Amino acid sequence: MCGPNSDSLITEIVVAAVSNEKFFESMTTEEKVKSVAELYKLLQHAIEEHEHH
Numbered sequence: 001m002c003g004p005n006s007d008s009l010i011t012e013i014v015v016a017a018v019s020n021e022k023f024f025e026s027m028t029t030e031e032k033v034k035s036v037a038e039l040y041k042l043l044q045h046a047i048e049e050h051e052h053h
Helices: 003-019 029-051
Strands: none
16 A cells, blocks of 8 residues: 555544444543544554555
């Protein structure tokens, strides 16, 4: 995968996760924001690692 495609894939996965209300139902707003940011970072790192192998 290349940069723009990776970003698009990461964005799609984050949107799918955010759309999952069950995942967020017991979290505060601050916890929601932190979890989405962490998810994005982890996905970006995983895709970059995959591209380098």
